[in-house]
Amino acid sequence: MTETHLSQKFTQLQKAKETPKNTFPKIQRVAHYLRGRKHFAHHYSPRLVSIGPIHHGKPNLELGEKYKLMWAAKYLERTKQDAQTLYQKIASNIEQLKQRFAEDVIRDFPDDEKLSWMLFVDGCSLLQILDKGNLNDPHEMNVKVDQLVLVWQDVLLLENQLPYKVLKDLSGHQNDATLVNSMNNFLNYHHLSPVRPEQRQENHDDKDEERALDEDGYTSVVVDNEDTQQHEEHRIEIRKELPFHLLDQLRRYVLDDPLEEPRHQKGDKENSERDENTNDDMTTYRNIGELRTAGIKLKVEKSRRLRDISFSYRWMCLCAELTLPEITVDDTTAPTFHNLIAYEMCPDFENSFDICSFVAFMDSLIDHPEDVKELRSAKVLQNALGSDEEVAKLFNTISTDLVPNTESYSKVRWKIEKHYRKKYRAWIAQGYHTYFSNPWAIIAFLAALFAIVLTFIQTWFAINPRDPC
Structure with missing residues (x-):
């Protein structure tokens, strides 16, 4: 190695520590150590439409290219916007937009005009999907429902994202709130949505309007006052960072409701107390079957937010309950979790690994099909x-190679461990579950107790007969 070449190497080494850190996660490919896992790669690739540059031009997505042109044209017609004006918005900001992508992603687009046109068409078509991609009415998109289902899955892939700024420039909205609400309305129908199925249409018609942010970043909500039985309108400030893309908004949406603090973060005294004698290193992961054996009952959390997992006692510590959010498992569950996990594991995305932690926690509860059955029974x-076996295998597979945040659900794990270590609590909880969990069990217990009392009285009088007068 020549002296000049060696000098260049030392200069390169010196500059390496000066490399600026990204202020936002760039749109990038799924990490090779995730995509390279056996049977996992297909979860990261689109099947009908490509959005953005990573999968653009692939032969198997040619039909999707035709669909995108149609949807973009429908979007322009519906919103009455001029195509050339919108295209110029993208073209004039192309240098700034290129910074939202990893270098290897836009390497195949040296021509800025080609990249600008692709972002323009894909952006308009995605906005049409967000507004009109209703699975209950696929005719709005001029496709069959089976194809629209594929579109739904494709637009939520990590490698199929567009920067939020592209959508904002093409949306024609003066404020960000309208676009974010449009994203949320679309995501309401996702199986991970915190909105319950029976509330979706109601929310679409009424509640989304009530909770829409105004230009100042506030939202007005109607709150029931239980004491006065009156409705009060509160204007709550919920200024939050704008999403980086649609997948990022899905992650925010399923983890957090800006109007209410997550249950496991609430500062109640019981959750904040720690037993100094408890060694956290001894915390173990127990499946549903073991929890039931210890007398821990499952309860569904109606909020449906993934963060809302808690452990508590009722009836003077007679009943132990593990509360879990309701979750629907279907064909979209695996690709959704795989892509959310891949997003959290992007090297430039600073986050607390909430999705990874939730999946790891569920995997610790589910070992066998019987565990899934118990979760189903608790709704x-x-x-x-x-089958339940497929669900168990799904969670056991998704959790492969995950590194969750050790602080997530640590209080829940600690409480479960504390319950295990105090055996009398487990016995009491088991007794409550066995004899007082339903009216018939209570009646049977009381009948048995009454029979024992009668037997005792009969035996007493047999041993100690009363003298006749």
């Missing part, structure tokens, strides 16, 4: 995938 899990 925590809705199985639209197939």
Whole structure:
């Protein structure tokens, strides 16, 4: 190695520490160590439409290219916007937009005009999908429902994302709130949505309007006052960072409701107390079967937010409950979780690994099909995938190679462990579950107790007969 070449190497080494850190996660490919896992790669690739540059031009997506042109034309007609004006918005900002992509992603687009046109068409078509991609009415998109289902899955892939700024420039909205609400309305129908199925149409018609942010970043909500039985309108400031793309908004949406603090983060005294004698290193992961054996009952959390997992006692510590959010498992569950996990594992995305932690926690509860059956019986899990064995295998597979945040659900794990270590609590909880979990069990217990009392009285009088007067 020559002295000049060696000098260049040392200069390169010196500059390496000065490399600026990204202020936002760039749209990039799924990490090779995730995509390279056996049977996992197909979860990251689109099947009908490509959005953005990564899968653009692939032969198997030619039909999707025709659909995107149609949807873009429909979008322009519906919103009464001029195509050339919108295209110029993208073209004039192309240098700034290129910074939203990883270098290897736009390497195949040296021509800015080609890249600008692709972003323009894909952006308009995605906005049409967000507004009109209703699975209950696929005719709005001029496709069959089976194709629209594929579109739904494709637009939520990590490698199929567009920068939020592209959508904002093409949306024609003066404020960001309208576009974010459009994203949320679309995501309402996702199986991970915190909105319950029976509330979706109602929310679409009324509640989304009530909770829409105005230009100042506030939202007005109607709150029932239980004491006065009156409706009060509160204007709540919920200024939040704008999403980086649609997948990022899905992650935010399923994890957090800006109007309410997550349950596991609430500062109640019981959740904040720690037993100094408890060694956190000894915390173990127990499946549903073991929890039931210890007298821990499952309860469904109606909020449907993935963060809302808690452990508590009722009836003077007679009943132990593990509360879990309701979740639907279907054909879209695996690709959705795989892509959300891949997004959290992007090297430039600073986050607390909430999705990874939730999947790891569920995997710790599910070892066997019987565990899935218990979750179904408690109405925590809705199985639209197939057999319970398939669901168990799905969670065991998704959790492969995950590195969750050790702080996530640590209080829940600690409480479960504390319950295990105090055996009398487990016995009490088991007794409550056995004899007082339903009216028939209570009646049977009381009948048995009454029979024992009668037997005791009969025996007493047999041993101690009363003298006749």
